[in-house]
Amino acid sequence: xxxxxxxxxxxxxxxxxxxxxxxxxxxxxxxxxxxxxxxxxxxxxxxxxxxxxxxxxxxxxxxxxxxxxxxxxxxxxxxxxxxxxxxxxxxxxxxxxxxxxxxxxxxxxxxxxxxx
Amino acid sequence: xxxxxxxxxxxxxxxxxxxxxxxxxxxxxxxxxxxxxxxxxxxxxxxxxxxxxxxxxxxxxxxxxxxxxxxxxxxxxxxxxxxxxxxxxxxxxxxxxxxxxxxxxxxxxxxxxx
Numbered sequence: 001x002x003x004x005x006x007x008x009x010x011x012x013x014x015x016x017x018x019x020x021x022x023x024x025x026x027x028x029x030x031x032x033x034x035x036x037x038x039x040x041x042x043x044x045x046x047x048x049x050x051x052x053x054x055x056x057x058x059x060x061x062x063x064x065x066x067x068x069x070x071x072x073x074x075x076x077x078x079x080x081x082x083x084x085x086x087x088x089x090x091x092x093x094x095x096x097x098x099x100x101x102x103x104x105x106x107x108x109x110x111x112x113x114x115x116x
Numbered sequence: 117x118x119x120x121x122x123x124x125x126x127x128x129x130x131x132x133x134x135x136x137x138x139x140x141x142x143x144x145x146x147x148x149x150x151x152x153x154x155x156x157x158x159x160x161x162x163x164x165x166x167x168x169x170x171x172x173x174x175x176x177x178x179x180x181x182x183x184x185x186x187x188x189x190x191x192x193x194x195x196x197x198x199x200x201x202x203x204x205x206x207x208x209x210x211x212x213x214x215x216x217x218x219x220x221x222x223x224x225x226x227x228x229x230x
Binding site (some may be wrong): 033035037041043044045046047049055093095102103104107108109 | 148152154158159160162165207209212213217218219220221223224
């Protein structure tokens with residue numbers, strides 16, 4: 001079974017600065033998807049970014065980018081120019097492409113605080 | 117991005133009653149929907165996966181007779197908590213997967229059983 005580990009329960013960053021959230025995973029599969037989701041105080045899960053494992057290029061969405069290291073099974077999220085609205089729980093998630101096993105496996109989350 | 121709605125957003129009920137939660141994909145068809153439960157300050161726990169027109173697949177430890185899931189159409193799935201008890205109080209979240217292989221989440225339903 002796949003596992004996802006987020007070793008940083010809490011992180012804080014000064015507004016306008018850059019922060020990196022860590023995520024590692026364990027799998028024996030060669031193709032899969034990885035996601036970062038954000039859960040603000042409203043508790044609505046919001047997709048931040050996604051990465052297909054077969055793509056070597058790191059995904060980028062505006063101020064959000066990932067550092068995907070497939071061999072190391074690492075998938076960190078970098079938030080540039082942090083804004084107050086970025087404060088939330090961030091969950092890393094893995095999804096298999098194998099039919100019948102396509103559920104998301106979540107990490108335990110990292111609570112990000114933005115310091116004004 | 118795609119929109120998933122969930123209704124009601126919160127519900128309070130008496131112990132022993134049943135509660136139905138609806139999950140709708142508003143602007144896409146979802147062949148697969150998922151139901152999660154989230155306890156305070158914890159991650160999401162998958163309860164079951166439902167495919168349109170098929171019986172739901174429940175995760176280990178989830179009582180299928182207690183948490184009834186119906187996925188009658190490509191845009192609607194329902195979760196019914198039968199004979200609810202205080203320990204069923206939680207935050208329930210549904211999600212739907214689009215054809216682009218990404219899961220979009222509903223806003224969640226807070227259930228409080230008195």
